[in-house]
Amino acid sequence: MELSRRSFLKACGLAFAGSMAFELSGESKAFALDNLKEWKLENTQEFTSICGYCAGGCGFLASVRDGKIVNVEGDPDHFVSEGGLCPKGAAEMQLEEYVDPKTGELVPNASRIYSPKVRRPGSSQWEDISWDDAMEEIARHVKDTRDATFERYDANGVEVNRTQAIAQLGGSACTIEEDYFIQKFIRELGSITLDCQARV
Numbered sequence: 001m002e003l004s005r006r007s008f009l010k011a012c013g014l015a016f017a018g019s020m021a022f023e024l025s026g027e028s029k030a031f032a033l034d035n036l037k038e039w040k041l042e043n044t045q046e047f048t049s050i051c052g053y054c055a056g057g058c059g060f061l062a063s064v065r066d067g068k069i070v071n072v073e074g075d076p077d078h079f080v081s082e083g084g085l086c087p088k089g090a091a092e093m094q095l096e097e098y099v100d101p102k103t104g105e106l107v108p109n110a111s112r113i114y115s116p117k118v119r120r121p122g123s124s125q126w127e128d129i130s131w132d133d134a135m136e137e138i139a140r141h142v143k144d145t146r147d148a149t150f151e152r153y154d155a156n157g158v159e160v161n162r163t164q165a166i167a168q169l170g171g172s173a174c175t176i177e178e179d180y181f182i183q184k185f186i187r188e189l190g191s192i193t194l195d196c197q198a199r200v
């Protein structure tokens with residue numbers, strides 16, 4: 001049998017109408033509005049962020065509802081990653097919550113740290129500390145250490161302007177730009193001991 005364009009379109013139309021009639025007359029869940037679940041990203045605010053795992057610096061979109069992160073995915077507009085993430089970065093949402101293997105339910109990640117920590121001399125316990133207090137204490141320790149150990153001249157009378165009591169080690173999560181800034185800062189202090197994990 002020869003099928004003309006017109007008869008082909010007519011047959012398709014009849015088939016579509018038939019399937020719609022079946023869907024609307026039956027108890028199809030696809031058309032039951034009360035079965036619709038809340039959209040995952042409905043009523044969320046979107047924030048851009050950067051992966052905290054490695055120095056790749058891939059970009060994220062974090063969706064927040066009522067002050068809580070509900071979704072993390074690659075940012076297609078980010079100049080480094082253009083929406084792509086490695087498997088580790090793609091699982092970044094698990095820092096917030098993860099699927100309990102026993103129940104299959106999402107549970108908060110109790111290991112997530114929400115504030116800086118400090119372990120006082122002689123103590124075996126880590127305590128929470130505010131960002132302001134942490135910065136203040138670190139700055140004070142750096143200043144006091146530098147003042148107490150700064151050498152204007154070495155043993156031969158050569159001007160050196162250095163401290164050998166402060167060292168810096170860059171982590172792999174630092175970008176090249178961050179490491180560049182850190183080494184500038186640490187040299188300004190007079191430290192001559194600096195290195196980066198990436199080189200090691």
Ligand code: SF4
Pocket residue numbers: 051052053054055056057058084085086087088089090
């Ligand atoms: S490569 Fe992976 S771990 Fe590194 S920044 Fe990108 S997503 Fe994060």
